[in-house]
Amino acid sequence: MNELIQQLNTKYNTILNQYGLDTQLRRVHFWSQLYHESKLVPRAENLSYSAERLLKIFPKYFKDLETAKKYEHQPEKIANYVYANHNGNTESSDGWHYRGRGFIQLTGRNNYEAFSKHLNNDKILSEPELLLTEVNALVSALWYWKMNKINSVIDNNNELSIQRVTRKINGGTTGIAQRIVLFHEVSKLKLL
Structure with a gap:
């Protein structure tokens, strides 16, 4: 380190x-x-969590084990559910597309857009993997x-x-x- x-x-x-x-x-x-x-x-944020881990990490979204089991080890589905409709995520796939990346885990369409503007580089928004x-x-x-x-x-x-x-x-x-x-x-x- x-x-x-x-x-x-x-x-x-x-x-x-x-x-x-x-x-x-x-x-x-x-x-x-x-x-x-x-x-x-x-x-990039992995998000491949067991049902038990989902209950601990995202208790706001997963209130019971039965619901969490429907999402366990499905990172794209988890991201699109827990990151839906906030941080500027509006499209159904934005949660996954704009999940945490980089050293600080920049997350959400709003942050990607603002960072893209800061760099004057639209590619960050269309190719978020550039943060890798x-x-x-x-x-x-x-x-x-x-x-x-x-x-x-x-x-x-x-x-x-x-x-x-x-x-x-x-x-x-x-x-x-x-x-x-x-x-x-x-x-x-x-x-x-």
Whole structure:
């Protein structure tokens, strides 16, 4: 992990600065959160869950085991159900087409459209798998970080800051214990 973060940090130093990640503390938060989200491997959200896991991850949509069993291990069907009619998803296949991708798991048609406009590149919208390249995975994470003003909740290197950053990324504190451990590990690296 440490070696990968150091390599990416060095390789993309200029662009990190351009997006406001210009302090050691901001970079520690950024890299530790991204490592938690994707292990810094540009990937697409899998969504191949058992019925039991669906009940835990998406309790709003799967209230009983019987319903969850109709969806288990059908990632496209799951995505189109749980991501329907929000984040700009309007078409029946948008949930799957615009599922989480990249280092930060950019999700939803609205985010893909806005990121596409930011890059002035319509291909992101028509070919969302482009977020699976290292540079696009990183730039989409940097864009998301900036658009969601994540730097604004970084006060210091305490657990409250880690919780605030986590909420900005996923709306809750999912995986907070691991995120705290990662933060402390990454904080040992010299990133500036």
